[in-house]
Amino acid sequence: MHTQREFFDVHAVRRDFPILQQRVNGKPLVFLDSAASSQKPLPVLEAMERVYREAYANVHRGVYALSEAATAAYDEARAKIARFIGAPAVENIVFTRNATEALNLLAYAYARAFLREGDEILLTELEHHANFVPWMVLARERNVTLKFIPLTPEGLLDLDAFERLLTERTRIVTFAHVSNVLGTITDPAPIIARAHAAGAIVIVDGSQSVPHMPVNVQAMDCDFLVFSGHKMLGPTGIGVLYGKRALLEAMPPFLTGGDMISYVGFDDVRWNDVPLKFEAGTPAFVEAIGLGAAVDYLSALGMDAVRAHEAQLTAYALERLSEVSGVRIYGPQDPQRRGGVIAFTVNRIHPHDLASLLDQHGIAIRAGHHCAQPLHQRLGVNATARASFYIYTEPSEIDALAEGIEHAKRALRIS
Amino acid sequence: MAMSDLYREHILDHYENPRHHGTLADADFSHEESNPLCGDHVRIDVKLSEDKTRIADAAFSGEGCIISQAATSMLLESVMGWRIDDVEQLDPQHVLSLIGVPLTANRVKCALLGLKVLKTGIKLWKLQQMQHSA
Structure with a gap:
């Protein structure tokens, strides 16, 4: 993993989100579905x-x-x-x-x-x-x-x-x-x-x-x-x-x-x-x-810092996921031209199955058409998997996602 | 629940080698539906017995996750020769038992898509017969 710049104290931020402390299926929760709805900090x-x-x-x-x-x-x-x-x-x-x-x-x-x-x-x-x-x-x-x-x-x-x-x-x-x-x-x-x-x-x-x-x-x-x-x-x-x-x-x-x-x-x-x-x-x-x-x-936190944090995570995720064989990423390749949301597919794994298999590792992603069916028709796919980031997301969670995809491929006997 | 539980051998087997997969040229009726949540799509063609009371043959096509496709494969395998009146009344638990592993609420919708298509297809066919004879 590359050295990441800290735009604010992500660990301090995470302590403000009680929900992130829990374990899911015996694994620490990796919440990558903030584009659907974000978690809530204690002050709220x-x-x-x-x-x-x-x-x-x-x-x-x-x-x-x-x-x-x-x-x-x-x-x-x-x-x-x-x-x-x-x-x-x-x-x-x-x-x-x-x-x-x-x-x-x-x-x-x-x-x-x-x-x-x-x-x-x-x-x-x-x-x-x-x-x-x-x-x-x-x-x-x-x-x-x-x-x-x-x-x-x-x-x-x-x-x-x-x-x-x-x-x-x-x-x-x-x-x-x-x-x-x-x-x-x-x-x-x-x-x-x-x-x-x-x-x-x-x-x-x-x-x-x-x-x-x-x-x-x-x-x-x-x-x-x-x-x-x-x-x-x-x-x-x-x-x-x-x-x-x-x-x-x-x-x-x-x-x-x-x-x-x-x-x-x-x-x-x-x-x-x-x-x-x-x-x-x-x-x-x-x-x-x-x-x-x-x-x-x-x-x-400052919205400039929020954006910088997410742009850095997005750049890392684009790089990390493109190293996983079979992964196809949709949307602009330039992290400066995209927000912290990455829709992707894994060859021969339906996004729903991928999401279920990742859930077994405590990783929460979205699978489906994300309320954008016409766009998916244009992309020529029925469904995609989607990982999205926010202020509490850490690079280690993107590593967990990449490893989780490899686990899923093995579980479904896809090399 | 361990990962291997959800994608147990018999489920993967039905996904990789689906039974009754394809279309029927001489079907009495066909019906198709999608799961709006995920875009999974199932179409089922049904050929009835001569007296039009039983399922003589059926085939499904479409695309979707392992659970939706495997569940439809298992369903069709299990209802061959059944009376359509019985299929129409079939308890969803029948399909969930065939799957045999606990599913989360959203995945239950995947598993029951094929059953919904089959039941609705039968209902619409019956309606059509009533209109024809009326």
Whole structure:
């Protein structure tokens, strides 16, 4: 193994994650599925427990101390998240259940209000189903046309094709900042500038970028950015929609009910101001507070350091796995152009069997199509195995993966 | 559970030398389904007895993990000559017993894909017969 640089104290980080201390099937847990959902550090668990133990009451309702405390903590979480992604104000941050719900919100509230028959939406061949199916449903319902930016053989977006596909009918351009399968990092700013010049708005799926690298919505100038809390050390059930204020204000609400209104009479209803207009019902405020703690944790490490740590691990994993005979790696070969996620196949071993055999060694990887079936059709495979990394991942775990693949080959009598 | 338990000899044998593998040119019906979780795919062709009450022959094709393919191979081997009414009522435990090793919940779905395809195929064929005679 090469000498690895330490961008932060990984051992200290690991001590903050109680779940990583356990053994699985008699072996130390090697958790390589953070792209699906990350583990949670003690400060996140403690922040949420503190609310439930000491300061729990519904937000935006009571005038008593407990409700005021919970509301203040909820508002503070929103402010932390706004700062984390460089949003100009807290009003730009809408809490949703996850990135999927944020994308559905946009498909329902934005697209159904502003798109007309014959309009075009430009997406990419590598999208997660969450940034695919809502547009497909919309297209069928409203006769809107979907177009897909193809990939180069290396797994990057084909930007020449993008130029050709962008027309005056294009109303929305949307793409994953980082692919959850190929790891492809797409530089958003040039695409966004071109889309704006053509009169389209841009939605960036930041599910795999916001947890792993510095993201600044004003620098890239996206109109909307979505991401999930549970992939970035936060709890499940909380996600974020960032939106430019003028767009959020122009959009009709998505879900309706309490908290999202300013007045309700028997024959009249007026919407609350943004962002509350989009947050009907009691919000997942304890989870939002947990996500605020997660953002604090990541900020303390520094997102540049997080990215550098993962880029180094990715470079090592690309090298180490390519030494294992029969392994085929998908996506860009340059570790600077990919996030900490590696999809691969092993000759003559179905990914499911590989995942089961690795599990016997305590190694957790994902197997399947990773909610990106159209991409797998393009790759010409039914399923891939996927290993993904985060702040707590160590190079020794990549060694364990490589050795685990060799064990699996022996168990299935493949040399 | 040791690794050798999950990929025991008889399972690997059915995977490497699947019984009733392929397609039937003279099938009475065919059905295919995928497991959305992993993309495993199984198609089963069934040839019925003259009185259309029993499975005279069957063949499966598709691709997927060892568990899904071996389980389908074992299933078809075990139901040759059975009444389709009985196959339709077959307890999933039948397939899990043939596999004979404990499976995790997600792998159970792999193991039962073939049974699901066979049962649904029978159900749809019966429905079609009812519509024809109606």
